[in-house]
Amino acid sequence: MRTAPWFARVGLAAAASFAVLGGQAAEVEFAAFDKEGKPLPNVIVSAMPTTGAPPASGAKTEVVGQKGWEFTPYVTAVRVGSKVQFPNLDRTTHHVKSFSPAKEFEFFLAADKGASPVIEFDKAGAVVVYCTLHDWMRAYVYIVDTPWFAKAAETGMGKLTDLPNGTYKLTAWHPDLGSFGTPLTQTVTLKDGAAKVKFDFALVPRKPRMPKVLPQA
Ligand SMILES: [Cu+2]
Structure with missing residues:
Protein backbone atom coordinates (compact mmCIF):
# COMPACT_ATOMS: atom_id res chain seq x y z
CA MET A 1 0.00 0.00 0.00
CA PRO A 55 23.02 17.02 -22.61
CA ALA A 56 22.32 15.82 -26.14
CA SER A 57 22.97 12.13 -25.47
CA GLY A 58 20.39 9.37 -25.30
CA ALA A 59 18.92 8.86 -28.79
CA LYS A 60 18.87 5.19 -29.77
CA THR A 61 16.97 2.52 -31.68
CA GLU A 62 14.22 0.52 -30.00
CA VAL A 63 11.98 -2.30 -31.25
CA VAL A 64 8.19 -2.57 -30.97
CA GLY A 65 7.26 -5.94 -32.48
CA GLN A 66 3.90 -7.42 -33.29
CA LYS A 67 3.72 -10.93 -31.90
CA GLY A 68 0.68 -13.01 -31.04
CA TRP A 69 -1.68 -10.20 -32.11
CA GLU A 70 -0.15 -7.81 -29.60
CA PHE A 71 2.41 -5.05 -29.75
CA THR A 72 5.36 -5.77 -27.51
CA PRO A 73 6.38 -3.91 -25.48
CA TYR A 74 3.14 -2.10 -24.65
CA VAL A 75 4.93 1.15 -23.68
CA THR A 76 8.30 2.40 -24.92
CA ALA A 77 10.02 5.63 -23.88
CA VAL A 78 12.67 7.22 -26.09
CA ARG A 79 14.61 10.45 -26.44
CA VAL A 80 13.80 12.81 -29.30
CA GLY A 81 15.83 11.72 -32.33
CA SER A 82 15.45 8.02 -31.58
CA LYS A 83 14.24 5.42 -34.05
CA VAL A 84 11.79 2.58 -33.48
CA GLN A 85 11.58 -0.55 -35.64
CA PHE A 86 8.21 -2.24 -36.00
CA PRO A 87 8.88 -5.85 -37.10
CA ASN A 88 5.92 -8.14 -37.77
CA LEU A 89 6.69 -11.49 -36.15
CA ASP A 90 3.19 -12.90 -36.77
CA ARG A 91 1.94 -15.03 -39.64
CA THR A 92 -0.74 -12.47 -40.31
CA THR A 93 -0.84 -8.97 -41.75
CA HIS A 94 -0.95 -5.96 -39.46
CA HIS A 95 -1.87 -2.40 -40.44
CA VAL A 96 0.03 -0.12 -38.08
CA LYS A 97 -1.14 3.46 -37.74
CA SER A 98 -0.64 6.58 -35.59
CA PHE A 99 -2.86 9.67 -35.66
CA SER A 100 -0.87 11.39 -32.90
CA PRO A 101 0.41 14.94 -33.46
CA ALA A 102 3.95 14.04 -32.31
CA LYS A 103 4.23 11.57 -35.24
CA GLU A 104 1.70 10.36 -37.76
CA PHE A 105 2.50 7.21 -39.76
CA GLU A 106 0.88 4.24 -41.36
CA PHE A 107 2.09 1.00 -42.92
CA PHE A 108 0.86 -2.46 -43.82
CA LEU A 109 3.12 -5.25 -42.62
CA ALA A 110 2.63 -8.44 -44.58
CA ALA A 111 2.72 -11.74 -42.73
CA ASP A 112 6.06 -13.16 -41.69
CA LYS A 113 8.11 -11.20 -44.21
CA GLY A 114 10.53 -9.91 -41.62
CA ALA A 115 9.58 -6.42 -42.82
CA SER A 116 10.61 -3.88 -40.23
CA PRO A 117 9.77 -0.25 -41.02
CA VAL A 118 11.72 2.29 -39.01
CA ILE A 119 10.11 5.47 -37.72
CA GLU A 120 12.21 8.35 -36.42
CA PHE A 121 10.61 10.30 -33.58
CA ASP A 122 11.74 13.90 -33.91
CA LYS A 123 9.29 15.64 -31.56
CA ALA A 124 8.43 15.20 -27.88
CA GLY A 125 4.98 13.84 -27.10
CA ALA A 126 2.92 10.70 -26.70
CA VAL A 127 2.21 8.54 -29.75
CA VAL A 128 -0.62 6.01 -29.71
CA VAL A 129 0.02 3.14 -32.12
CA TYR A 130 -2.96 1.14 -33.42
CA CYS A 131 -3.48 -1.82 -35.70
CA THR A 132 -6.56 -1.08 -37.75
CA LEU A 133 -7.12 -4.79 -38.43
CA HIS A 134 -7.06 -5.87 -34.77
CA ASP A 135 -8.59 -3.15 -32.69
CA TRP A 136 -7.37 -4.41 -29.30
CA MET A 137 -3.74 -4.02 -30.42
CA ARG A 138 -2.28 -0.89 -28.87
CA ALA A 139 1.23 0.39 -28.19
CA TYR A 140 2.51 3.70 -26.90
CA VAL A 141 5.74 5.50 -27.70
CA TYR A 142 6.49 8.36 -25.31
CA ILE A 143 9.13 10.76 -26.60
CA VAL A 144 11.03 13.00 -24.19
CA ASP A 145 13.65 15.67 -24.76
CA THR A 146 15.97 14.65 -21.97
CU1 LIG B 1 -2.92 -6.34 -36.43
Whole structure:
Protein backbone atom coordinates (compact mmCIF):
# COMPACT_ATOMS: atom_id res chain seq x y z
CA MET A 1 0.00 0.00 0.00
CA ARG A 2 0.93 3.61 -0.17
CA THR A 3 2.14 3.92 3.38
CA ALA A 4 5.62 2.40 3.04
CA PRO A 5 7.82 4.36 5.43
CA TRP A 6 9.58 6.59 2.96
CA PHE A 7 6.34 7.78 1.39
CA ALA A 8 5.46 9.34 4.70
CA ARG A 9 8.70 11.24 4.59
CA VAL A 10 8.28 12.65 1.09
CA GLY A 11 7.72 16.12 2.49
CA LEU A 12 11.17 15.99 4.03
CA ALA A 13 12.83 14.38 1.04
CA ALA A 14 14.66 17.48 -0.11
CA ALA A 15 16.32 17.85 3.26
CA ALA A 16 16.63 14.39 4.69
CA SER A 17 16.59 11.48 2.28
CA PHE A 18 19.93 11.76 0.53
CA ALA A 19 22.35 8.90 0.90
CA VAL A 20 25.77 10.11 -0.12
CA LEU A 21 26.99 8.38 -3.29
CA GLY A 22 30.09 10.46 -3.71
CA GLY A 23 30.75 12.64 -6.72
CA GLN A 24 28.05 14.69 -8.33
CA ALA A 25 25.60 11.99 -9.36
CA ALA A 26 22.10 11.87 -8.03
CA GLU A 27 19.13 9.57 -8.53
CA VAL A 28 15.36 9.78 -8.44
CA GLU A 29 13.45 6.77 -7.14
CA PHE A 30 9.78 7.03 -7.98
CA ALA A 31 6.63 5.15 -7.08
CA ALA A 32 3.39 5.56 -9.05
CA PHE A 33 -0.09 4.68 -7.81
CA ASP A 34 -3.51 4.57 -9.38
CA LYS A 35 -6.72 6.11 -8.04
CA GLU A 36 -7.25 3.13 -5.74
CA GLY A 37 -3.75 3.31 -4.29
CA LYS A 38 -2.49 0.28 -6.24
CA PRO A 39 0.98 0.29 -7.83
CA LEU A 40 0.73 1.63 -11.38
CA PRO A 41 3.06 0.05 -13.98
CA ASN A 42 3.97 1.61 -17.35
CA VAL A 43 4.27 5.16 -16.01
CA ILE A 44 7.10 7.08 -17.65
CA VAL A 45 8.91 9.57 -15.44
CA SER A 46 11.31 12.05 -17.02
CA ALA A 47 13.46 14.81 -15.53
CA MET A 48 14.18 18.17 -17.15
CA PRO A 49 16.58 20.64 -15.49
CA THR A 50 14.82 23.87 -14.58
CA THR A 51 17.79 25.89 -15.85
CA GLY A 52 19.98 25.12 -18.84
CA ALA A 53 19.54 22.41 -21.44
CA PRO A 54 20.09 18.71 -20.80
CA PRO A 55 23.02 17.02 -22.61
CA ALA A 56 22.32 15.82 -26.14
CA SER A 57 22.97 12.13 -25.47
CA GLY A 58 20.39 9.37 -25.30
CA ALA A 59 18.92 8.86 -28.79
CA LYS A 60 18.87 5.19 -29.77
CA THR A 61 16.97 2.52 -31.68
CA GLU A 62 14.22 0.52 -30.00
CA VAL A 63 11.98 -2.30 -31.25
CA VAL A 64 8.19 -2.57 -30.97
CA GLY A 65 7.26 -5.94 -32.48
CA GLN A 66 3.90 -7.42 -33.29
CA LYS A 67 3.72 -10.93 -31.90
CA GLY A 68 0.68 -13.01 -31.04
CA TRP A 69 -1.68 -10.20 -32.11
CA GLU A 70 -0.15 -7.81 -29.60
CA PHE A 71 2.41 -5.05 -29.75
CA THR A 72 5.36 -5.77 -27.51
CA PRO A 73 6.38 -3.91 -25.48
CA TYR A 74 3.14 -2.10 -24.65
CA VAL A 75 4.93 1.15 -23.68
CA THR A 76 8.30 2.40 -24.92
CA ALA A 77 10.02 5.63 -23.88
CA VAL A 78 12.67 7.22 -26.09
CA ARG A 79 14.61 10.45 -26.44
CA VAL A 80 13.80 12.81 -29.30
CA GLY A 81 15.83 11.72 -32.33
CA SER A 82 15.45 8.02 -31.58
CA LYS A 83 14.24 5.42 -34.05
CA VAL A 84 11.79 2.58 -33.48
CA GLN A 85 11.58 -0.55 -35.64
CA PHE A 86 8.21 -2.24 -36.00
CA PRO A 87 8.88 -5.85 -37.10
CA ASN A 88 5.92 -8.14 -37.77
CA LEU A 89 6.69 -11.49 -36.15
CA ASP A 90 3.19 -12.90 -36.77
CA ARG A 91 1.94 -15.03 -39.64
CA THR A 92 -0.74 -12.47 -40.31
CA THR A 93 -0.84 -8.97 -41.75
CA HIS A 94 -0.95 -5.96 -39.46
CA HIS A 95 -1.87 -2.40 -40.44
CA VAL A 96 0.03 -0.12 -38.08
CA LYS A 97 -1.14 3.46 -37.74
CA SER A 98 -0.64 6.58 -35.59
CA PHE A 99 -2.86 9.67 -35.66
CA SER A 100 -0.87 11.39 -32.90
CA PRO A 101 0.41 14.94 -33.46
CA ALA A 102 3.95 14.04 -32.31
CA LYS A 103 4.23 11.57 -35.24
CA GLU A 104 1.70 10.36 -37.76
CA PHE A 105 2.50 7.21 -39.76
CA GLU A 106 0.88 4.24 -41.36
CA PHE A 107 2.09 1.00 -42.92
CA PHE A 108 0.86 -2.46 -43.82
CA LEU A 109 3.12 -5.25 -42.62
CA ALA A 110 2.63 -8.44 -44.58
CA ALA A 111 2.72 -11.74 -42.73
CA ASP A 112 6.06 -13.16 -41.69
CA LYS A 113 8.11 -11.20 -44.21
CA GLY A 114 10.53 -9.91 -41.62
CA ALA A 115 9.58 -6.42 -42.82
CA SER A 116 10.61 -3.88 -40.23
CA PRO A 117 9.77 -0.25 -41.02
CA VAL A 118 11.72 2.29 -39.01
CA ILE A 119 10.11 5.47 -37.72
CA GLU A 120 12.21 8.35 -36.42
CA PHE A 121 10.61 10.30 -33.58
CA ASP A 122 11.74 13.90 -33.91
CA LYS A 123 9.29 15.64 -31.56
CA ALA A 124 8.43 15.20 -27.88
CA GLY A 125 4.98 13.84 -27.10
CA ALA A 126 2.92 10.70 -26.70
CA VAL A 127 2.21 8.54 -29.75
CA VAL A 128 -0.62 6.01 -29.71
CA VAL A 129 0.02 3.14 -32.12
CA TYR A 130 -2.96 1.14 -33.42
CA CYS A 131 -3.48 -1.82 -35.70
CA THR A 132 -6.56 -1.08 -37.75
CA LEU A 133 -7.12 -4.79 -38.43
CA HIS A 134 -7.06 -5.87 -34.77
CA ASP A 135 -8.59 -3.15 -32.69
CA TRP A 136 -7.37 -4.41 -29.30
CA MET A 137 -3.74 -4.02 -30.42
CA ARG A 138 -2.28 -0.89 -28.87
CA ALA A 139 1.23 0.39 -28.19
CA TYR A 140 2.51 3.70 -26.90
CA VAL A 141 5.74 5.50 -27.70
CA TYR A 142 6.49 8.36 -25.31
CA ILE A 143 9.13 10.76 -26.60
CA VAL A 144 11.03 13.00 -24.19
CA ASP A 145 13.65 15.67 -24.76
CA THR A 146 15.97 14.65 -21.97
CA PRO A 147 18.34 11.71 -21.41
CA TRP A 148 16.83 11.08 -17.93
CA PHE A 149 13.72 8.94 -18.01
CA ALA A 150 12.51 5.51 -16.86
CA LYS A 151 9.45 3.28 -17.01
CA ALA A 152 7.72 1.99 -13.90
CA ALA A 153 7.92 -1.78 -13.44
CA GLU A 154 4.95 -3.96 -12.40
CA THR A 155 5.59 -2.66 -8.88
CA GLY A 156 4.86 0.90 -10.06
CA MET A 157 8.45 1.79 -9.18
CA GLY A 158 11.41 2.97 -11.22
CA LYS A 159 14.63 4.91 -11.03
CA LEU A 160 16.35 7.72 -12.93
CA THR A 161 20.12 7.56 -12.58
CA ASP A 162 23.22 9.67 -13.22
CA LEU A 163 21.60 13.07 -12.89
CA PRO A 164 23.93 15.95 -12.06
CA ASN A 165 23.01 17.81 -8.89
CA GLY A 166 20.44 20.51 -9.50
CA THR A 167 16.74 21.28 -9.66
CA TYR A 168 14.50 19.34 -12.04
CA LYS A 169 10.93 19.32 -13.17
CA LEU A 170 9.71 15.72 -13.06
CA THR A 171 6.95 14.69 -15.46
CA ALA A 172 4.98 11.47 -14.99
CA TRP A 173 2.84 10.18 -17.86
CA HIS A 174 0.66 7.06 -18.10
CA PRO A 175 -0.54 5.52 -21.40
CA ASP A 176 -4.21 6.07 -20.47
CA LEU A 177 -3.49 9.82 -20.74
CA GLY A 178 -2.87 9.22 -24.46
CA SER A 179 -1.57 12.09 -26.59
CA PHE A 180 -3.74 14.79 -25.02
CA GLY A 181 -4.03 14.07 -21.28
CA THR A 182 -2.05 16.19 -18.84
CA PRO A 183 0.85 14.41 -17.09
CA LEU A 184 1.60 14.91 -13.40
CA THR A 185 4.55 17.12 -12.52
CA GLN A 186 6.61 18.05 -9.50
CA THR A 187 9.87 19.83 -8.87
CA VAL A 188 12.75 18.21 -7.02
CA THR A 189 16.20 19.41 -5.98
CA LEU A 190 18.92 16.75 -6.11
CA LYS A 191 22.17 16.73 -4.23
CA ASP A 192 24.52 13.73 -4.12
CA GLY A 193 22.06 10.93 -3.53
CA ALA A 194 18.68 9.43 -4.13
CA ALA A 195 15.50 11.47 -3.84
CA LYS A 196 12.27 9.51 -3.44
CA VAL A 197 9.11 10.82 -5.05
CA LYS A 198 5.56 9.59 -5.42
CA PHE A 199 2.95 10.15 -8.11
CA ASP A 200 -0.75 9.58 -7.42
CA PHE A 201 -2.72 9.26 -10.64
CA ALA A 202 -6.47 9.90 -10.70
CA LEU A 203 -7.07 6.92 -12.98
CA VAL A 204 -7.54 3.18 -12.93
CA PRO A 205 -5.60 1.64 -15.84
CA ARG A 206 -7.58 0.23 -18.76
CA LYS A 207 -5.69 -1.97 -21.18
CA PRO A 208 -7.61 -3.21 -24.23
CA ARG A 209 -8.46 -6.91 -23.86
CA MET A 210 -7.54 -9.46 -26.48
CA PRO A 211 -10.50 -11.46 -27.80
CA LYS A 212 -10.83 -15.01 -26.47
CA VAL A 213 -10.80 -16.41 -30.00
CA LEU A 214 -8.08 -14.98 -32.16
CA PRO A 215 -8.39 -14.59 -35.93
CA GLN A 216 -6.83 -17.31 -38.08
CA ALA A 217 -3.26 -16.69 -39.13
CU1 LIG B 1 -2.92 -6.34 -36.43
